[in-house]
Amino acid sequence: MNDMTPTREQREARLEGMGCKRKRVEDIRFTQGKGNYVDDVKLPGMLHGDFxxxxxxxxRIKSINxxxxxxVPGVLAVLTAETLKTVNLAWMPTLAGDVQMxxxxxxxxxxxxxxxxxxxTDRYAADDGIGAVEVEYEAxxxxxxxxxxxxxxxxxxxxxxAGKTEGAHGPRKHHNHIFEWTVGDRELTDxxxxxxxxxxxxMISYHRTHPSPLETCQxxxxxxxxxxxxTIWGTFQAPHVIRTVVALISKIPEHKIHVIAPDIGGGFGNKVGAYPGYICAAVATIVTGKPVKWVEDRMENLTTTSFARDYHMTTEIAATKEGKVxxxxxxxxxxxxxxDACADPSKWPAGFMNIVTGSYDFPVAHLAVDGVYTNKAPGGVAYRCSFRVTEAAYCIERGMDILAQKLGMDPAELRLKNFIKAEQFPYHSALGWEYDSGDYHTAMKKGMETIDYAGLRREQAEKREAFKRGETREIMGVGVSFFTEIVGAGPSKNCDILGIAMFDSCEIRLHPTGSGIARVGTKSQGQGHETTWAQIIATEIGIPADDIMVEEGNTDTAPYGLGTYGSRSTPVAGAAIALAARKIRAKAQMIAAYLLEVHEGDLEWDVDGFRVKGLPEKFKSMKDICWxxxxxxxxxxxPGLEAVSYYDPPNMTYPFGAYFCVMDIDVDTGVYKIRRFYALDDxxxxxxxxxxxxxxxxxLTEAFAIAMGQEIRYDATGNVLGGSFMDFFIPTAVETPHWETDHTVTPSPHHPIGAKGVGESPNVGGxxxxSxxxxxAFSFLGSTHIQMPHDFWRNWEAAKRLGVTG
Ligand code: MCN
Ligand code: CUM
Structure with missing residues (x-):
């Protein structure tokens, strides 16, 4: 070795593998306006459809003329349910086992x-056409x-x-009832x-809200x-599933359907479902023989495609007087x-709501969910939700605070007392999950120390006294939240979508000169997969991340995958990527042994190649092996160096975190100031x-928006009141608080690289x-629960109700 030989550390750094704060490679095009989104697809003779x-x-619709x-000049066709009936497409199946018009x-x-x-022929003509369609309604x-x-x-x-007493998930109790889903032991719980x-x-309500990504569905x-x-270009979080659904309902053979999800401007769950716009555009291109584009406007997006939450949770906790649940x-x-157009895995009508026991060692629990129809837009599983884990976490974290208040205990102390202990993992929850790993006490204590929790409580006690003496009009609140998530749907034993097991996949192909391409069954909407997937491969096979191109979203080239939602990409596809890379490394080892004229077993892996044990100068780099x-x-x-892996996870992964929010509220105006927000994620x-x-x-920014203002409200006659950004709160840099982040690392024992998902955690815990x-902040005035969203007006209203402001 001479002085020019890079050190081990230099070789590792050059890979930019796992653990590296590698800059996002996709941002080079995004920040320069060079992304390629659906609306950038412009085909010769392309038509535009609108609703x-x-x-x-x-x-009731009495007539459509x-x-x-x-x-109208430019209008070529108008589709109605009657037209769609001729091709048997007036209704479509939903992912939840219902049908939808x-x-x-x-x-x-x-x-x-x-x-x-x-x-x-263009969007304007379509709009004129819309104005000329005559529909007679009877309210x-x-x-x-x-x-x-x-x-x-x-x-x-x-x-x-009408008259159907059985739904997709069992008996229906009423003509507006969809399903009842129960988990746990009712008798023991009672x-x-x-x-x-x-x-x-x-009764803890999680109001209706909407993910509202920057780019709408199209x-x-x-x-x-x-x-x-x-061929369908679309804003799809799960392109392969869309291809299969289109094949099933259109009868076009699946190999003749090409689904391409190009760059996506945010999804947040809004782009999982199948919407009428997709079906209509597909029918329209078949009818007219020309390409047809459909692009939602903001109002359409907010009011029709995939809302989130709308869960009303009557929550009861039993405990000993010492505070043991x-x-x-x-x-x-x-x-x-x-x-019922919820995009849950088929067997889960309320998603993973049965993670509602949270991070606590509940000996028994019972959950019952009744789904009902109302005259509101369909959807329900969207917005960084991990399949209803947002609702579950809100339910239990509010519940624990209310219990602490009743017991006169500190909410953090109550949590510490009831946490599942590190030695209890893998932990079997009362509602049926096997938590893979966790160390809640360490995370919670780290958070409490970092923010000086005890000091904050002392300050709060002083402020409360000062408030009572009339020296201040501000009240102070310390919000504690400790969440456990369940992400990585999922094991085929209990997770499928329309019968397709929820595995995921990766295909890696290395080129002779030592670079390569990885194709993955997931689809980034902004999460940075092009950056991070290459990092996994870099560490596993010693090719620099910069030399690995990551491609997602083309069903003709990517192996079949179930897509990106439920923070499943890292737990499922991330594992497939590591395992595909390991297959490559195994073959590479055989080639290296042949080149070095030794036995495979005589080689050891060393950062970016194989070395003969005991003979460090005998080395073949991965680059040499590619050639x-x-x-x-x-x-x-x-010959060749490529591998495919389909990964069916043995279990979900269970990320967790400790979040703290310090807030001051002026009781006379309801105006709040977020003094501090600390988020520790594992x-x-x-x-x-x-x-x-x-x-x-x-x-966290989205969690802030939801908790403090966002809402899709309806008036008594069903008019949407939150249908534009005039009424729907989108925080800007001005309103958004400063975020302090922290972490602990408790690897998943069953995941090849020990990684758990994280994309939705901040919303779940935030x-x-x-709230x-x-x-x-209000609890010392005798209040137990104030419904979200906590905007200025509601804060002021609460203060008024509690008799502290006029
Ligand atoms: N990551 C990591 N180490 C881990 C876990 C994750 O470095 N231990 C990285 C991953 O490599 C990936 C990102 O973090 O680049 C998110 O990974 P993961 O938690 O697996 O989540 P998904 O990739 O499956 O993304 C889905 C999740 C969901 S469901 C919603 S909703 C949401 C979210 O991601 N939508 C988003 N974050 C979003 N971020 C953006 N910018 N846009 C959206 O639409
Ligand atoms: Cu539930 S929102 Mo995300 O799973 O796409």
Whole structure:
């Protein structure tokens, strides 16, 4: 070795592998306006489609007259349910086992529902056409309040289900009932409550909100009549699933359907579902023989595609007087809107809501969820939710605070007392999960020390006294939130989408000169997969991350994967990537042994190549091996260096975190100031700390928005009140607090690289931290629970209700 030989550390650094704060490679094009989004797809002769939408929340359609619209210059076609019936596409299946109207068939069930699809030479002509379609409605009584959905005299929303007493998830109790889902032991739980020293009960609502990504949902469909092939560019979080669904409902053979998800401008769960726009654009291209583009506007996005939450959770906790929890009982009234279009794994009508025991050692628990129809837009699983883990975490974290208040205990102390202990992992929860790993006490204590929790509580006590003496009009709240997530759907034993097991996949192909391409079944919408997937490969096979191109989103080239949502990409595809890389390394080892004329077993892996044990100068780098793979492989071995891996995880991963929010609220104006927000996350092995931090910042900003203002509200007749950015709170840099991030590392024992997901954690843990801060501020005035969102007006209203302001 001479002086020029790089050190081991230099070789490792050059790889930019796992643990490196590698800069995001995709940002080079994003920050220069060079991304390639669906709306950038412009094909010769392309037409534009747009919807006639219902002004009513509930109405019968007496007639649709398209004659005048068809005379509008530029308008070529107007699709209605009647047209779609000729191709058997007036209704489509939902991922939740329900059916959904593509275009209104006989009646409309929510405001802005799709009624007709106008296809024209440009968007303006389509809009003129929309204005010329004549629809005659007969208004019906709307059902907006989910608490009245199952009243005896509630209007029947879904006439197509009239008389059906069985739904996709069991018996239906009422004509507006979708399913009842129960988990846990009811009898033992009731018994725990009978014997409890202390119990609490509170109706905790998680309001309706919307992920509102920067780019709305959109697609371009192009049918080639000669080849019989359909190409769809779309904002899809799960392109392969879309291809299979299109094949199943269109009868076009799956190999003749090409689905391409190009760059996506944020998804947040909004782009998982299948929407009427996709079906209509596909039908329209087949009917007209020309490519058809459909692009939602902001209002359409906010009011029709995939809302989030709308869970009303009656929460009860039983405990001993010393504060040991003994039972949890939760009933959820789930408002699904007009169709059950929740994008959950098939067997999970309420997602993973049964993680509601959270981070605590509940001996028994029972959860019951009733899903109901209302005259609101469908959806329900979106917005960094980990399949309803957001709701579950909010429920239990609010519940624990309310219990602490009743016991007169500190909320952090109550949590520490009830945490699952490090030695209890793998831990079997009362509601059926096996938590893979965790060290909650360490995380919580680290957080408490960092923010000087005890000092904050002392300050709060002093401020409360000062408030009582009339010396200040400000109240101070410390919000504590400790969450456990469940991400990585999922094991095929209990997770599928329309019967397809939720594995994920990676194909790596290395080129002779020592670079390569990795194709993965997931699809980034901003999470930085192009950067981080290459880092996993770099560490596993010693090729610099810069020399690995990552490609996702083209169903013709990527191996079949179930897509990106539920923070599943790292837990599932991340494992497939590592395992594909290990297959390559195994073959590379054989080639290296052949080149070095030793036995495979005589070699050891060393950063970026193989070395003969005990003979350090005998070394073959991965780059050398790539070249050799194309010209001098051992006799009998196939040339080339590539591998595919399909990974079916043995379990989910269970990331966790400790979040703290310090807030001051002026009782006379309701104006709050977030003094401090500290977020400690444990997502196991960290692939790229900078990307994780970015994910946490983004998720916390969304959590802040949801907890403190965002809401899709409806008036009593079903008019959407949060349908534009005038009414729907999108925080800017001005409102957004400063985020302090921290971490511990508790690897997943079953994941090849020990990594857990992180994308949704900040939203899951963030919302309860904000809400608990507000509630904690008001608690000394006798309040137990104030509903979100905690905007200035609601804070002021709470102060007024509690008699501390006029
Ligand atoms: N990561 C890491 N180390 C870990 C875990 C994750 O470095 N231990 C990195 C990953 O390599 C990846 C990113 O963090 O680059 C997120 O990974 P993961 O937690 O596996 O989540 P997914 O990639 O599956 O992303 C989905 C998740 C979801 S469900 C929503 S909703 C959400 C979120 O990601 N939508 C987003 N974050 C988003 N971020 C952006 N910019 N845009 C969205 O639409
Ligand atoms: Cu639930 S929002 Mo994300 O899973 O795409």
């Amino acid at each position: 006639v939408r219902s002004p009513h929340a509930h109405a 398209t004659e005048k619209a068809l005379k 593509v275009l209104a068939d006989g009646k409309v069930l929510f405001q802005n529902q799709e009624v007709a699809f106008v296809v024209a 019906l009584p709307p059902l907006i309040d989910p608490f009245t959905a199952m009243d005896a005299d509630a209007p029947m929303l879904r006439e197509d289900l 018994l725990a409550f009978d014997k409890a020293d202390v119990t609490i009960k509170e 697609c371009v469909c192009s049918f080639d009549k000669i080849k019989g092939e359909l 003994t039972g949890l009982r939760v009933h959820v009234l789930a408002d699904h809107g007009a169709f 050799a793979a194309y010209n001098s492989v051992p006799p009998g071995m196939e 997502c196991g092995t960290r692939i790229n700390p900078m990307i994780i931090e970015g994910q946490v910042h983004g998720g 919302v309860p931290a904000f 608990n801060a507000v509630n904690d």
